[in-house]
Amino acid sequence: FHCRFFVAVLAGGCAGMCVDLTLFPLDTIKTRLQSQQGFYKAGGFRGIYAGVPSAAVGSFPNAAAFFVTYECTKSLLGAGGALAAPHVAPVTNMLAASLGEIVACLIRVPTEVVKQRTQACPSSATYNILLTTLREEIPFSLVQFPLWEYLKMLWSQRQGHTLHSWQSAVCGAFAGAVAAFATTPLDVAKTRIMLAKAGSATASGNIPLVLLDVWRSRGLPGLFAGSMPRMAFISMGGFIFLGAYEKIRRTLL
Template identity: 95%
Template sequence: MLGSSAAAQAGGCAGMCVDLTLFPLDTIKTRLQSQQGFYKAGGFRGIYAGVPSAAVGSFPNAAAFFVTYECTKSLLGAGGALAAPHVAPVTNMLAASLGEIVACLIRVPTEVVKQRTQACPSSATYNILLTTLREEGVGGLYRGYFSTVLREIPFSLVQFPLWEYLKMLWSQRQGHTLHSWQSAVCGAFAGAVAAFATTPLDVAKTRIMLAKAGSATASGNIPLVLLDVWRSRGLPGLFAGSMPRMAFISMGGFIFLGAYEKIRRTLL
């Protein structure tokens, strides 16, 4: 129980640190990916639009992910074929994927409200929430759930095994457990690689969440959304917002995974 509690507190605190510190980069990324274009979506104005939604969802979302991640790793590594060291990447992939599926139940409603506020900075977070509920019901808050999961799972399949592998490699080289800052460096590199690789899926997720209710895009057909982006904007469109996304996730990975390791070790 102590391990789960430590994972929840460490993950939640680390998540809040990242989301609130780097929020402007996330706003820029969302506006670059929006169908209306960067400047029509607000440009550099109201860069903190949607921050209340991020603040509310940040702690429980990150806590849910890490509790699931650590518990799954412990269960899978407790015995059987998945306990062998050479299959550790598979264990990490499965644990991270399950963690994302659970965390997205909390993340998606806050993400929908946050992104709609970011793309329409003249509206307050509370008004966007009420409008979504009035026009689309609770289901509207979960629009883009599957596209978010389909973005997060490939992201985690790249980030977490790479993070664990880099930590193991560095630890073996220096002959002792890594310091928190070293773990953070590994997290930053792993996050940047995973962020770039999954940017097209992030573009699709953003388009689906921001689309007008009842439109073809709002239906959540990811291949069709990506095809539409490809036809209208080509390859640059599919990787729109990749630089701020990589910067956000790289710096976020440094703060998030470094803070997570530090807080967790302190609590344990």
């Protein structure tokens, strides 16, 4: 158990740094596309590496915290009882991913706030941002990780042996793209809340109201603003992140 704990820390942390630093420019573009100021007023293509230091500082502990929680929860829930049955594996994965996101968000949110304000300016309350982030990240993980695990299982069964790391990475890319598109409106709301001026209605963190405001002002395209770079970012991120995690984990175990 202790060995798996440290492996999850190292593999998760290294994978997190790899993906965050590699794909940082796409994340900046996505943030500016979703900004209330508009893409060009928020900075356009200028300084797309703004915020790299805060991302680098937060990425290792954030990813490490997620995977430690994810793996430990899966192990504990799968050790016996009703949740150990194969047919309820998606439920186990959902619970593990949700807990992982809650723990990781405690680290991610402060660095995410610093990073996004560097990318596109303004200010808001961190507590509201934490709640908003959880409301986005938990649904995202509820889609991504069970789908990732399911695709790995399906592919493994088809070929008759455990997947290679690159195959796990492909599954991660597909699962990430699906989850990214499905949760784009929540990401738009989170970005607007993060970039809102303190004391404004948007800064209160009321996601339905923010989404309604986006719908009224920009319609459906506004709700899915930045979906393509978000899907590209998360799909590539899923490939690097989950592929690197599997590779490092297997190397260390």
